[in-house]
Amino acid sequence: MKSPLLSLPGAVPAEGRDEGVAAHYGDLFREQRSLAGGTGFVDLSHRGVVTVTGDDRLSWLHLLLTQHVSDLPAGQATEALILTAHGHVEHAMYLVDDGETMWMHVEPGTQGDLLAYLESMKFFYRVETADRTEDVAVVHLPAGSIADVPEGAVVRETSHGRDLFLPRAELEAYAAAHGPAAGILAYEALRVEAHRPRLGFETDHRTIPHELGWIGSAVHLQKGCYRGQETVARVQNLGKPPRRLVFLHLDGSDVLLPGPGTPVRLAADGEEGRQLGFVTTSARHHELGPIALALVKRNVPVDAELLAGNTAAAQEVVVEP
Numbered sequence: 001m002k003s004p005l006l007s008l009p010g011a012v013p014a015e016g017r018d019e020g021v022a023a024h025y026g027d028l029f030r031e032q033r034s035l036a037g038g039t040g041f042v043d044l045s046h047r048g049v050v051t052v053t054g055d056d057r058l059s060w061l062h063l064l065l066t067q068h069v070s071d072l073p074a075g076q077a078t079e080a081l082i083l084t085a086h087g088h089v090e091h092a093m094y095l096v097d098d099g100e101t102m103w104m105h106v107e108p109g110t111q112g113d114l115l116a117y118l119e120s121m122k123f124f125y126r127v128e129t130a131d132r133t134e135d136v137a138v139v140h141l142p143a144g145s146i147a148d149v150p151e152g153a154v155v156r157e158t159s160h161g162r163d164l165f166l167p168r169a170e171l172e173a174y175a176a177a178h179g180p181a182a183g184i185l186a187y188e189a190l191r192v193e194a195h196r197p198r199l200g201f202e203t204d205h206r207t208i209p210h211e212l213g214w215i216g217s218a219v220h221l222q223k224g225c226y227r228g229q230e231t232v233a234r235v236q237n238l239g240k241p242p243r244r245l246v247f248l249h250l251d252g253s254d255v256l257l258p259g260p261g262t263p264v265r266l267a268a269d270g271e272e273g274r275q276l277g278f279v280t281t282s283a284r285h286h287e288l289g290p291i292a293l294a295l296v297k298r299n300v301p302v303d304a305e306l307l308a309g310n311t312a313a314a315q316e317v318v319v320e321p
Helices: 028-036 057-064 111-120 168-178 184-193 229-238
Strands: 022-024 041-043 048-053 078-083 089-097 101-106 128-131 136-142 154-158 161-167 243-250 263-266 277-285 289-297 305-308 311-317
Touching (some): 028 184, 028 277, 041 184, 048 057, 101 161, 184 289, 243 277, 289 311
Antiparallel strands (some): 048 101, 136 161, 154 161, 243 289, 277 289
């Protein structure tokens, strides 16, 4: 989905998984400061939107998701995962129920596979699923924003801000009334600062929820059976995850940021040392400078100085070893 807001002055298109919206509108740090101060909005209209309706929607989703949603109150935001049979993360969903419909937004392009899985699990439950991406756009308002919410928009409110499910036809009018717009790079920098993992960025085909700190926020440990629960329970009760998410403060003297997949090593071993992990997301922050998230082996000392490629990096613990 190509956003009409790419026609706004200064808009520079994003690339890769975020193609379809603006990377920035000409001033990355101004856009970050705006969001951090609780003003402006972020166009997330490239994200997939899926709905589930029907009398059984909450009890049915409760059987499939890692989150406890059978008694989810209307208007309360939550997030959830779908795991493979071996407990690896397959989908991440950001949900809110409005009393009649469960709304969720997901990573761009993943809604088709998610819907196919949900359809395969309907059986005799009174539920209907739908891909609403073509007619509903997601807009993010930062924490502290006092912007009005258009009548009829569904709101998902969290400590990080509000996600609006807005009719796509109203997106341009909303932007005109509630600017300034901030690009996805500003949004991502604040996400990295907050240590929040993202599917397809912090995850690979081996990722389990414990590695990224999703226990509690997206995985409920006191709910009934779901696909992959055995792995979650085994790691929780008997062991430790093989990897852990870390936050990196990067040396600001380098011109280029280490990109996703850049090897992480012990600084003491140098650039030829054994690889202990890899960068997942890097960003330039308006206050912290260059920062990143990385996935490293669990036994990497928490006080070790690291190298991300050839860039010096000091780590902060996100997931305890």
